[in-house]
Amino acid sequence: MDLGYGEYFQFLFALIFVLALIAVLAALARRFGLGYRRPSRGKHDRRLSLVEVIPVDAKRRLALFRRDSVEYLVLMGATSDLLLESAIPAPDDVVPGDFKSALSNAVTSDKPAETPS
Numbered sequence: 357m358d359l360g361y362g363e364y365f366q367f368l369f370a371l372i373f374v375l376a377l378i379a380v381l382a383a384l385a386r387r388f389g390l391g392y393r394r395p396s397r398g399k400h401d402r403r404l405s406l407v408e409v410i411p412v413d414a415k416r417r418l419a420l421f422r423r424d425s426v427e428y429l430v431l432m433g434a435t436s437d438l439l440l441e442s443a444i445p446a447p448d449d450v451v452p453g454d455f456k457s458a459l460s461n462a463v464t465s466d467k468p469a470e471t472p473s
Contacts, residue, residue, distance in 0.1 A: 403423055403424055404421065404422070404423050405421070405422045406419060406420075406421055406422075407420040407421065407422050407427065408420045412431070415433055415434045416431060416432065416433045416434075417431075417432055418430070418431055418432075418440075419432055422446050425445065425446045426442075426443055426444065426445065426446060427444040427445070427446045428441070428442050428443075428444065429441040429442075429444065
């Protein structure tokens, strides 16, 4: 039983149709609230954010969360999570990774620079 090109194209189009139908139904389900909940506020009004994540090893990672103006350091593992430090005041004036602000803070600091002798 050899299949001709027509049968291959029919199978391919049926597969594409079924995949497109699944994608449309998934989009409709999310649109009408059957998927993940989205926050109702805009990006700037969010109170909770993930500041940074650093992998510790293959199974654990450190995460720094910010809620309002307070940060929390959490050690997340495969089976458990551990709050390491809470109520850390969040820096409001320094954007993480902002080189110019870090440089200006270093230049204007009160500590004199140590010279190696």
